[in-house]
Amino acid sequence: MPRSRSGAFGRRRPRTGTEPVTAQSAVRLRRLLAALFLPLFAAAAVLFAVLAAEAEPGDALDRGDLVVLAVMCGVFALLAAVNLWVLGRRLRRERGDGPT
Template identity: 65%
Template sequence: MGRRSPRTGTEPVTARSPLRLRLLLAAVFLPLFVAGAVLFGVWAALSGAGDSPGRGPLILLAAVCGVLALTALLDLLVVLRRLRRERGAS
């Protein structure tokens, strides 16, 4: 099946990750974070020298949104892989 950590005895035998909820959250937040990264990136590119907020914070926000979008994408891929594996095992 795959590598699994040995049970420590403290978790339930039937413990499962809520894959459908993770799928929903990743599918909702991935486009939002991508839109945020694009929005802050364009705003930073169009900002002038005396504008507030400055260019630095906008670039930082764009980078943070980009990292969160990448995290949501990776989680989406992991969840889809696990759901496919569950369907194949049934």
């Protein structure tokens, strides 16, 4: 499928800007960053969860703060995983390997 029709239902609205017809997003960079940060955020979520479980009342960061950090890192890891899935699906569809 050509990139001009790579949306879920093709081009959603007519082109009105001055960008080139062949303009493309930085898909490779998005994949690289998502692949790099997915394991980092997942590891940070686990680390903060373990620290929250071992937190005591007199620590610099209390249990609630560590839980919030663990949840935020988990959400970022989930977003990176979804981004990788969407990019992989889009690239397979454009190559003609997957469902249209």
